[in-house]
Amino acid sequence: MIKKGIRRQIVLHYFIVVFSALLLAEVIFLLAIRTYYYDSIYSHIKNHIDNVEDYYYQRINPGLDGNRDLASMLTYYDLNSANVQILDTQGNVLINSSEFQPDMSVKTADISQALSGNVGRWVGRQASTGENVMAVSKLEQSSGQDGYIVRYVTSLETVNDKLFNLTMLATGVGAAVLAIVLVFSMGLANSIVQPLNTITAVSAEMARGKFNQRIKGDYKYELGELASTLNYMAQEIVRSNQVKDDFISSISHELRTPLTSIKGWSETINSGGYDPEETRIGMEIITKETERLIGLVEEILDFSKLQQNEMKIAIGRVDIKELLQEIMLNLWTKAESRQIELRLKSEDRPLVAGDANRLKQVFLNLVDNAIKFSHEHSAIDLVVYFEGDNVVTEVRDTGIGISEDHLVKVRDRFFQVDPLNGGTGLGLAISQQLVELHKGILLIQSTLGEGTTIVVSLPRLPENTAQTDGAPELPPADEKLS
Template sequence: MIKKGIRRQIVLHYFFVVFLALLLAEVVFLFAMRTYYYDTIYRHIELHADYVSDLTQPLRMPGQSLNANMINNFKIERTLLEVLDEQGNVIINSSGFESKRKIQTSDVAQALTGGTGRWVGKQSGTGQQVMAVSKKLSGISGDEVYILRYVTSLQAVNDRIFYITLLSISVGAAVLTIVLIFSIGLANSIVRPLNDITEVSAQMAKGKFDVRITGNYRHELGELASTLNYMAQEVVHTNQVKDDFISSISHELRTPLTSIKGWSETLNSGGFDPDETKIGMQIISKETDRLIGLVEEILDFSKLQSNEMKLVMGSVDLRELLQEIMLNVWAKAELKKIKLSLDVEERPYLVHGDGNRLKQVFLNIVDNAVKFSHESSSIYITIRKEDQQMAVSIQDTGIGISEEHLHKVRDRFFQVDHQNGGTGLGLAISQQFVERHGGELLMNSVLGQGTTVTVKLPALEEPSGTTDISEAEPAQQPN
């Protein structure tokens, strides 16, 4: 007995379908076989009855009547011939025994209407199954009506049909046996890999992501095995990234906290002149801002992941937004003698978006460009309209990114250089913000030559007749 499960379901379904198909084929075959045999007997007797009808001319001549010699000429081997009158009474038969029976079967009634009657049933007295074929004959001037009735036993034919039935059932049983064996093998070929995959999946569920599904499985099972292996690989990678992030963020948090705690204790001890106190308070303020920035970045990412981030959409002028960002990073760029250049025409570049979030996107990109650029280098910012999009490109001549890392830098928690600090979430958050605006973020970089980041956003149609920036719709200023 096959235990419950997919194996049993496959075997039962496959067996049931084949069983129904065989059963239908058996029924149709046996019905066709029975019809063929019965029809063959009927046609044989019918042809003989038609032939006899052509030889009954003597009955149509005066003074002629049925006699035993005629009956012997009309009969068929292994068939009883009865001659009936119009009321169904037996006048004479080929057996030689006198019969007082009155025949009232359906074949007699059909013969009286002028056709050839046929009846299959059990003969009274013997209980044997027989076939009766009757045909009407007319006497002189049509006044005398006779019915020739041939009765033949169907026992031999039924025995032959029964033998064929047993043979077909045996063949069907053999086919079902082969199908059962084949279906069990088929079920095992499906269930065995599933059991292997289930076993490995159970180990993965317990946290053992170093295990892998082995075996050359094909089709959907192969895809399932590959997907689970890929999932385990990604989980291992994610865990490693998470561990790196925790280590990095712990260091990022510890550094400003150490500075804040050290200067707080120092200032609390007293005895400092106003200049030293001012320096200490500035350091505490700067490190506090840094902590707030780290926490806000993590909170933003958490909201994006849970789809809780709400955008306040409005009209935003990218030219004004980028000018403000350049002012924000100017001091940091000045320390490295980096030249910031914004190459745009004096006209509005309008998009529909959240000014604060777009500022966060471009500030992150420009800040990264400054962070990873060489001293005395340049950063070029351009805006151009492409079809129905505004494309903002930030190009630097800094250290660049290798091909190996280029497709990973937008992954969450990923950092090319852990020594530069940060959470590894900046570009991941920026990309999600851009995608939420219906745009795309593209990156092109050559190691040692620099990086170009392009942000494409859906353009907002400018008011008709606008030629001067003072006449354009005011842009929403980011906070």
């Protein structure tokens, strides 16, 4: 007995379908053969009656006179392998070609059919002998006579024996076909179940945290896709875990450095001496490192909110040109320290509907990254232009660029192109999601060694809205965009 499972279901379904089809086909076949044999016997007797009628009544046309004429009629109607009877219209046997003479009148269906003018037919078991027979009867009328019923009775035992043999042969063929189907269905079931068992076993190992396990085997179709998907999932989990470990290591370093500075200067100040200049420098460093810690924590909190769809943005009218000018002022000192020139080229009044603080966070991160990865004595271009119903902003640098391998991962959370430069690896991931919250698109184009261009496309406010003095009709503040 096959235990419950997919294998059993496949075998059972195939078996039931083929068995039902075979049973229906064999029943139809055997009924057709039986009908063919019985109709052949009936047609043979009926044709014999028609031929005798043509000869006996049209050419001889005797006047029946007692038993001598009945005997003559019986002789003409005689047929090999069939018993011929001459009956009156009451069903009484007047003369019989066999030695056996029935004592009672015949009341079978063929008699009533013959009396109604048809060639009657009846198949059944003969009461006196218990034998399966077919009776064919027809009413024959002579001029001036009441008429007689000519009845043929032939045994069906030989035909039934042949039909039984055909039935047994068909049953044997059906059993052989079912056996072959059973073998093939079990093979098919095994070809599906065995890979599934392998996949299940490896998946169980993955569930226990063994993500180095892989599903081996060249599986086809859906099973192959399932195996590839699970292998890819394990690979991505391993990569995510590695990225997470790198992030923990990086963030630990990022937190430790400012905390060490804060602790060192705090101890220095507390140690006494109170040199005004030294104290001032120490307090500035403590303030700077504290702000750096706050920035790191806020970046992590922002990412957490975005991941949980809890980030809310206050919608208003934002002039991208003014926003970029403010960012250039904020980053001017950092760019000047590396002799990097910030250049802005913009259309007039590039207005979008958005959260000014969040959009400033996006572009501040993009320009800061451009400065961080640009060569000294280079330039960064900020270009703003209209494209259809969108305001497009490009941040172009001629820095180190990004390789093709890193380009597909650079927007992943915690990923850092150069871990030595510091940071959490969340800035670009957060920028991507903030742009999407504003119904915009962020694209990255880069060539290693030649520079990077980041394109941000945001929906532009309608022209009539942009030219009005009042506020545009925008969603209410703090509404979360999705």
